[in-house]
Amino acid sequence: MYLSIVLLISGLWSIHGQQFDFTINSIELSAIPSTKLTNGQKLELKCLVDFARSTNFELESTISFYKDDILIHNVTTTRQQEIYTIQKARVSNTGLYKCQVSVKGREKKSKELEVKVTKLSPPSIYVSKTEAREGDEVIVKCEALEEEPPMKFSFHKFMQDEIEIKETKTKISKFNFAEAKFELKEGENILKFKCDVKLVVIDEETSERSKSKTVTALAPFTTPKIEVLPSLNFTEGINMSVKCSIQRLPEEVTITLQKDSHIVNSSTTETLSYFQFATVKDMGNYTCKAEGQRVSKSSSVIIKVAELFPRPRLTMQNYSKNPFINEGDKLSLECSVSDLPPEVSNKLEYYFIVNKGVKRLVKKGEKFNLTAKESGVYLCELTISNITKTSDSVQIQVYAPVTKLHLKQIIKDNRMVVPGDTLELSCRSQSGTPPITYSLYRGKKHLQTKFLEKMEARFLVNVTKPNDSGQYQCQAFNRNEKSNESSNIVNITVIIPVEDVNLTIIPTNGEVEEGAELTLICNVKNGTLPINFQFYVKKGSEILLHNVTKNDQPHTSFEVPSFSKTGDGAYFCVASNRANKSIKSTFMEVKAILATWKKGIIGSFIFLIIVAAVAIVLYFYLDKKKKGKDIYNDKRTSKAVNSSTEKSDVEMKTGNLYVGSIQNEDELHILKTAEDNIGNNEQNHDGEYTEVDDPSPHVHEDAVESNVNRIEEAPEANNHT
Known part of the structure; x- marks a missing residue:
């Protein structure tokens, strides 16, 4: 007994000390598709290494590929296989291949694998000239670019019929091409040239075997x-x-x-x-x-090793008719061991394990009844004579019903829903076992359904018209037969942005009398209420005049009660709604004009000025006439004592009027002096007052006639004197 324990401890200590050991079991090389290929086929050389390890640790090794003992490829890797690929195998790839693995000072080689590639590709041929004279030389070039030198090239010269070979030349080249010169002889009218190629290495002869040499081999260790x-x-x-x-x-x-x-x-x-x-x-x-x-x-x-007893077998029995297990269903787990009599099995202790955790359920006997509360992986365990065996696991999926379904709109940038937008709705369940089937409705109309392994479903609805407004609701259910949950209702209103904003002004011609009322009417052709209206006037900068929101109509007005010159400018209005899109109307120019009563006052004032000016001119005109008549009478009185009977008609010009005739130069001088004074007075009046038409020429004639009569009567007075 003690010896067994000591040996067991010694073995376990030895295992612990050598946990990173490895060995190379074998290495094999294979050719895909086979070891015999046709020229141009793809060749894959697969080297497979079999390692044995003490534990599952990563082992880095170098895998090398050889052709005819010449290294052609190597790679350092942690994989146990490596593939060397030749995309187009040629005849020159014929040879003996092998692979070798090297790791931590240890090496192992595969057996040699013979690969043979047949059917050389036809070489290419070129001539230095296509036309020549008899006696000229033609250089013929033969190329086999796809193969590896050294090569043996054969050049053949034929007559036109290509039946009889006239001349053959052979060249061995260390390159994959060769050239030969041919002379055009007499009578060789039309010649044709061909060439072929052989690989020297593959086609060479094998020598006789050499004499043997003996080598004695010593074994470094015996077979284990x-x-x-x-x-x-x-x-x-x-x-x-x-x-x-x-x-x-x-x-x-x-x-x-x-x-x-x-x-x-x-x-x-x-x-x-x-x-x-x-x-x-x-x-x-x-x-x-x-x-x-x-x-x-x-x-x-x-x-x-023979079994002491077989592994226990765990089975589950569901009392519900539902193929899926609902939360709260009654279940029965049975752990049984074949080939054990029932009287023995019922006395054994079975451990029931959930989710590979601590053994928390102990039961004597084979059956264990429980109520389904949580999903998990169940196992049962049995120990006999220090041998413990565990059953295969049984996955029990308990479906909790979908509860507390909540629908909400995902709003980005505080943006309302407008035609052309994508409405995003989130339907989330607080609890419930996936998979869950989610359905979205607008009113009673079904829109979308999603079957998800998530507690939330996102629905995207393309909004194209106002009818997409309405009451949205989602429903969800899972495999629990009692699950059928409906969410809250979300009211979605599709907002139509404002369109065609027009401004109307009264008076319509844009000219407002000072003190009169200016009326501005802003109207929107289309747009969801409520609509916000703003009235502006532009005088270099834009000045807000009025701001109002209308909930019941798509238009509003604004009055400026007493318009003045300070109100001149370009008027416009701006309309917007919850779509956050503002539209401007066109600009309307408005200016103040003079009031009618002011025009009347100004006209009356001008008329009075004109009348006054006329009166003043007339007054000065008559006054000057009077003064000139008095001077004339004084002169005439002193000289007309002896000439009172020789009176002639004197024509006197005053303005446009001529009166009587003048008897002497003194009378003419007196009249002329009077006219000059009158003219000067008229010029003075013209500079100070507004020029008006003189309506009194007849008055002047009467005055002149009166003056003439007085002059004629003056001699009589003198005579009386």
Whole structure:
């Protein structure tokens, strides 16, 4: 008993100390599609390496490919296979191939693989000239660019019928082309040239064998010897030991013990031991392998372990008729072991494990009843004679119903929904086991359905018309037969942006009398209410006059009660709604004009000025006339004493009027002086007052006649005197 424990501890310590050991089991090279190919086919050389490891650690190795012992490709990798590809195999690729793996000072080569490629591609031929004279030379060039030199080129000269070869020349070239010169002889009217090629390396002769030399080979170590206790055939539940041993020369050798392709222990000494409390899992092919730097030897045995009892089997029975398990359903788990009598099985302790956690359910007997509350992976475990075995897992999926479904609109940038937008709605369930089927409705009309493994569904609705407004709601259900949930209702209003904003002004001609009222009317042809209206006047900068929101009509007005010159400018209005799109009307020029009553006052004032000016002119005109008559009378009175009877008609010109006739120069001088004074007075009046038409020429005539009568009467007065 104590010996078994010591051996077991020793074996476990040995395993722990050698957990990064490895060995190269084999290396193989294969050709795909085969080792015999036709010129131009694709060739893949696949090198496969089989490693055995103590644990699953990453091993980096170098894999090399050789053709006729010449390295053609190598790569460092952590993979166990590597492929070298020749896209178009040529005849020159014919040869012996092998691959080699090198890792941490250890090497192993595959067997040589012969690959043969047949059917050389026809070479290309060129001539230096197509027309020549008899006696000229023609250079013929032959190329085989797809093959590898050295090559043997054969040049053939034919007559026109290509039946008889007139001349042949052979060239061996270390390049993949060669040239030959041919002379055109007499009578060779039409010649044709052809060439062919052979590969020298593949076509060369083989020499006789040389004399032999003897080489004696010494083995660095013996083939490993393997021993198994208690035997190669036993029943699980007892201790098993495996021992490997070799004899060696003074050379470094590693011994590994493999179970199938897994290294279970290794050692650099001449012996290796492995101890294990055996179960059926320990049954298999065990290989002891001794490996030096270039040589490896191995021996194998097959260990068979019989079962003490088979693995338990876990089954589930659902009392519900629903094929899916609802939360709260009654379930029954049964753990059974075949080949055990019922009286024995009922006395055993079965452990039920959930989600590979702690053994929390213990039951004597085979059955365990429970209420479905959570999904999980269930197992059962049974131990007999220190042998513990676990059943395969049973996945129990419990479907909780969909609850508390909530629908909301995903709003971006505080933007309302307008035609052309994409409406995004989120339908989320607070609880429920996926998969869940979500459906979206507008009113009673079904729009979309989604089957998801998520607790939320996103719906995208293309908004094209105002009728897309309405009450949106989502519904959801899953595999729980009691699940059928409806969400809250979300009211969606599609906002039509404002269109065709027009401004009307009263008066319509844009001319407003000072003090009169200016009326501005802003109208929107289309747009969802409420609409916000703003009235502006532009005087260099834009000045806001009025701001109002209308909930019931698509138009509004604004009055300027007493318009003045300061209100002159370009008027316009701006309309917008919840679509956040503002539209301007056209500009309307408005200016103030003079009021009618002011025009009347100004006209009356001008008329009074004109009348006053006329009166003043007339007054001065008559006054000057009077003064001139008085001077004339004084002169005439002094000289007319002796000439009162010789009166003649005197024509006196005053303005446009001529009066009587003048008897002497003194009378003419008096009249002329009077006219000059009157003219001067008229010029003065013209500079100070507005010129008006003189309506009183007859008055002047009467005054002149009166003056003449007075002059005529003056002598009589003098005579009386």
